[in-house]
Amino acid sequence: MSEDRGPRRVDDELPSGVEGGSPASPRLVTPALLRSWPLPAPDGTKYSRGLALVVGGSCSTPGAAMLGGTSALRMGAGRLHLATAEGVATQVAVAVPECGTTGLPQDDEGAITGVDSGALLERELSRADALLVGPGLMDAEGAARLLREIVAVLPADTPVVLDAFAATVLPDVDAAVTSSLAGRLVLTPNPAELARLAGEDDLSDDDVVEAAIAVAHRFGAVVGCSTWVVAGGDVWQVTTGDTGLGTSGSGDVVVGAALGLLCRGAGLAQALVWAKYVHAAAGDVLMARFGRVGYLASEIPPELPLVLGSLRGD
Numbered sequence: 001m002s003e004d005r006g007p008r009r010v011d012d013e014l015p016s017g018v019e020g021g022s023p024a025s026p027r028l029v030t031p032a033l034l035r036s037w038p039l040p041a042p043d044g045t046k047y048s049r050g051l052a053l054v055v056g057g058s059c060s061t062p063g064a065a066m067l068g069g070t071s072a073l074r075m076g077a078g079r080l081h082l083a084t085a086e087g088v089a090t091q092v093a094v095a096v097p098e099c100g101t102t103g104l105p106q107d108d109e110g111a112i113t114g115v116d117s118g119a120l121l122e123r124e125l126s127r128a129d130a131l132l133v134g135p136g137l138m139d140a141e142g143a144a145r146l147l148r149e150i151v152a153v154l155p156a157d158t159p160v161v162l163d164a165f166a167a168t169v170l171p172d173v174d175a176a177v178t179s180s181l182a183g184r185l186v187l188t189p190n191p192a193e194l195a196r197l198a199g200e201d202d203l204s205d206d207d208v209v210e211a212a213i214a215v216a217h218r219f220g221a222v223v224g225c226s227t228w229v230v231a232g233g234d235v236w237q238v239t240t241g242d243t244g245l246g247t248s249g250s251g252d253v254v255v256g257a258a259l260g261l262l263c264r265g266a267g268l269a270q271a272l273v274w275a276k277y278v279h280a281a282a283g284d285v286l287m288a289r290f291g292r293v294g295y296l297a298s299e300i301p302p303e304l305p306l307v308l309g310s311l312r313g314d
Contacts, residue, residue, distance in 0.1 A: 014269065020234025023209045029229075029238045029277045034311055039274060040265040046078030050129030050263030054256070055121070055146065056166075057084035057136035059110025062092050064136030064252045067297055068163075069099055071256030072132070074304040075275070077263035081124050084136075085112050100124075111138040114145030118153045125150065130159045130262035134166030135252045144169040151177045159262045161186040163255045168193045170219060182220025186268050188255050189215075194225045209235055222268040224254075224276060231269035238273075241280030244287055249297030254279045257304060281307045 014020075018037045021027040042049055052072035057065035062084055069080045079100075084092055086103030087110055093101040102124065105115045118125075125131070133150065137143045143165035154160070160181055162170070167187050170178055187197070195203045197219075198211040212223040212230040222231045229236045257275035266274065282303035286295040 014234065020229075020231065020236045020269075022233070023213065023235055026209070026228070026235040026237040029236050029240070029273055031311055034274060034277060037270060037273075038312075039261060039270070039308075042076045042264060049076055049078030050265070051079040051081065051124075051127050052077040052256075052259050052263045053081045053083070053121075053124050053128035053131045054135065054259070055083040055104075055117075055131070055133045055150070056112075056163075057082075057088065057092070058112060058138040059085050059087045059106060061136035061138060062088045063249060064164075066092060066096050067249050067252040067301070068132055068135045068256030068259065069096060071253045071301045071304060072260035072263065073098060074301040075257045075260030075264075075278070075308065076305070077129075077260040081128070083117075083121055083124070085110055107139070107142070109138070112142050112146060113139075114142045114147075114149055116149070117146050118149035121150065122153045125154050125158070128158055130161070130259050132161040132163065132255055132259040134161075134163035135255060137165040140165055140169050140172075144173050147173055148177055151180050154180075156180070157184070159184045159186070159268060161188065161255055161259055161262070163188045163251070164193070168196050170197060171199070178219055184268070185219060185221040186258060186262075186272055187215065187219065187221045187223045188251070188258070188272075189223070189225055190251070191225060194223075222272055224258075224272045227276070227280075229269065229273050229276060234269070236273050238276045238280050240277060241283050242287055242292055244290075244293045244295055245280060245283040247293075247295070247297055250279075250283075250300065253297055253300045253304075256301075278304055278307045278311070281310075 054069045081100045083102040085106040089101045089103030197215045216223045227238045258271045261271035
């Protein structure tokens, strides 16, 4: 293994006792379940724990990509590269001194256009151990172009997390793009975004799991929406967490946490189930300090490694 690549990815076969339940009776995510599904050990140097690549943000929303990237490091990724709108790339590099940065072409509104992004990111894409696209993207057309450009040069074994606009444009991109991503894809839509992926106008709370299963099969993905995670026919539910997690930027922390675990070699379903639980449990820690509401998304990442330690995940 070269020093530029992280650990060998664990097989996403689920250990006995970890399999999800049915849609009617999902498996609840508990500390006991997670301890029976241990994460890859965070041994070695920063190279052995993987390079996390985040593509997202805009001139008005660079914080989304920053939250995702910082969360990946807090979950144990060894290195971080942030690609964002060229108008804020320098500021992002200063604000997150742990990262490398690439500025991407933007339109007059400061949104990433996707133009030339494959060529500009080819070196980082070839080195990345996991890729997150979407946090803070502001334009659907630019997001679709971004996906097409990236997938054209992305190594075939790199796992991909798509969030926000990068997830919801999947029905609009070429079949070659979606087929290339199938089997290595994690999708993290909110309920409205899940409805679009499922071809529905809207979804009731009772429809979310069935819609997530349909989307998982359609795109060959692990799907996480709200408290649910779906992989094939397996369904898990996270019941930890409270209303304070519903705050601006909180979802960016979740997807970054999953990215960090993928960089360490976790499987797709394992990474998302662990990330959702650890994020929710970190919220519980902050709730004890601040109350049910009022803590900030930026206060969640520092709690992530402490929760991991309490679960003996590391």
